[in-house]
Amino acid sequence: MAGSRVRQTHGSETREVILAAAEKLFAEHGVAAVSNRQVSEAAGQANNFAVGYHFGTKNDLVLAIVRRHAPPIERRREEMLAKFKGSLELRDGLACLVLPITEHLASLGPASWHARFLAQVTTDPALWKLVHDETVASPSMRETTKVFERLLPILPAEVREERADMSRQIIVHMCAERERALHAGTPTPRASWEAAGVGLVDALAGLWMAPFTPAK
Amino acid sequence: MAGSRVRQTHGSETREVILAAAEKLFAEHGVAAVSNRQVSEAAGQANNFAVGYHFGTKNDLVLAIVRRHAPPIERRREEMLAKFKGSLELRDGLACLVLPITEHLASLGPASWHARFLAQVTTDPALWKLVHDETVASPSMRETTKVFERLLPILPAEVREERADMSRQIIVHMCAERERALHAGTPTPRASWEAAGVGLVDALAGLWMAPFTPAK
Known part of the structure; x- marks a missing residue:
C-alpha cells in the first residue's frame, strides 16, 4: 500500500514536470516543432517514451x-x-x-x-x-x-x-x-x-x- | 558587357529566389528557428553562404x-x-x-x-x-x-x-x-x-x- 502510494506520488510529480517542460517548449518553438522525445528529455526523463506513457499523443499532451x-x-x-x-x-x-x-x-x-x-x-x-x-x-x-x-x-x-x-x-x-x-x-x-x-x-x-x- | 549583364540578371534572380525561400521558411517555422544556411539550401544554392553574400545578416534578410x-x-x-x-x-x-x-x-x-x-x-x-x-x-x-x-x-x-x-x-x-x-x-x-x-x-x-x- 505504502509503496503503491509512493509510486503514485512520483507518477503525478513526473506528470507535472512533463507538463511544465512541454508548455515551455511549445511556447518557445511552436507545438509542431517539438517532438514528444524532446519534451521527455527536457523533463529529465531517462525514458524517451515518458510523454507517450503518461499522456498518449501530442494532442493529449496539449x-x-x-x-x-x-x-x-x-x-x-x-x-x-x-x-x-x-x-x-x-x-x-x-x-x-x-x-x-x-x-x-x-x-x-x-x-x-x-x-x-x-x-x-x-x-x-x-x-x-x-x-x-x-x-x-x-x-x-x-x-x-x-x-x-x-x-x-x-x-x-x-x-x-x-x-x-x-x-x-x-x-x-x-x-x-x-x-x-x-x-x-x-x-x-x-x-x-x-x-x-x-x-x-x-x-x-x-x-x-x-x-x-x-x-x- | 553582355557577360556582365547576364551575371547581374542571375544575381537578381538569385536574390529573388532566396527572398521567396526565406519568407516561406520564416512564415512556417519562425525567424529565429531558421538559419541562413537552411535558407541557402531551400533556395537551391550550392554555396551555404549565399544568404550572407547577397543580404548580410538575418536582420538584413528580413x-x-x-x-x-x-x-x-x-x-x-x-x-x-x-x-x-x-x-x-x-x-x-x-x-x-x-x-x-x-x-x-x-x-x-x-x-x-x-x-x-x-x-x-x-x-x-x-x-x-x-x-x-x-x-x-x-x-x-x-x-x-x-x-x-x-x-x-x-x-x-x-x-x-x-x-x-x-x-x-x-x-x-x-x-x-x-x-x-x-x-x-x-x-x-x-x-x-x-x-x-x-x-x-x-x-x-x-x-x-x-x-x-x-x-x-
Whole structure:
C-alpha cells in the first residue's frame, strides 16, 4: 500500500514536470516543432517514451496542459458570473470572458509560459479547435456564452464569426506579448495584469458594438 | 558587357529566389528557428553562404523581404490618401492603414506566405521594431500617421499604446489566419480580401472609439 502510494506520488510529480517542460517548449518553438522525445528529455526523463506513457499523443499532451490551468480559471469565472448575474451590459459579459484569464496569468507570475503556449496553439487551426471545444464545454463558459448571446448586437453571421476570431486573437496575443515583456523585463503599455484586463474589456466592447458595413 | 549583364540578371534572380525561400521558411517555422544556411539550401544554392553574400545578416534578410513588398503597398496607400484627403472620418484614416495591406495580399494570391511571415516577425520585439521603424518611415505612412493623430479621440498614453498594439495584432493575425486558411482550402469568415479589409476597418474604428475605464 505504502509503496503503491509512493509510486503514485512520483507518477503525478513526473506528470507535472512533463507538463511544465512541454508548455515551455511549445511556447518557445511552436507545438509542431517539438517532438514528444524532446519534451521527455527536457523533463529529465531517462525514458524517451515518458510523454507517450503518461499522456498518449501530442494532442493529449496539449489538452493536459490546458486542463492543468482550467480549474482556477473556471472558479474565477463562476465568481464573476455570480457578480454580474442579470447584467445587461456587454462589458460585464466580456469581463466574464477575459478577466478570469488575465487574473490567472497574474497569479502565475513572470515565470509563466502559458499565454505564449496559447498563442502558439491558436496558429494551428486543428489544435485550436480541440482546445476551443474543450474550453467552451465547461459550465462557466457555457453560461458566459449564453450571457453573450443575449448582450451582443444583431450582426450578420460572417461579421459575428470574424469578430469572434478578432477577440480570440486580441486576448491571446496581447496576453502573450505582455507575458513575453514581463519575462524579458521590457516595458508594457499597462502597469498590471488587472489594468491589461480592463483595457481588453474596454477595447473588445468597442469592437463588438462597432457599426458594420453591409456586404455589397 | 553582355557577360556582365547576364551575371547581374542571375544575381537578381538569385536574390529573388532566396527572398521567396526565406519568407516561406520564416512564415512556417519562425525567424529565429531558421538559419541562413537552411535558407541557402531551400533556395537551391550550392554555396551555404549565399544568404550572407547577397543580404548580410538575418536582420538584413528580413528587411529585404519587407522592402520587396513595400512599393505596391506604398503606391496603394498614396492613392488612398489622395482619395480621402481632408476627410474627418476615423474610418478613412484606418482604410489608409489597412486596405493597402489587404489589397496587396489579395494581389499575391493563395501562394503567398507574406501575412504569416509578418505574424512571425511580430512575435520578436527587436525584429518587429526594425520592421516597424522601416515601415513608418515611408512617405505614405508618415502621412497616414499624421491623419490618424488628427482623427483619434483623446486617450491616455497607455491606452493609446495598448490600442496601437491591439490594432497591429488584429491586422497581422487576421491576415495570417486568412492566408493560412486560403492555403489549406478551409473556410474563412469573409469571402474576399476586400471584405476582410472592410471588416478590419469597421472593427478597428470601434476599438479606437471605445470609452476607456480611467486608471484607479
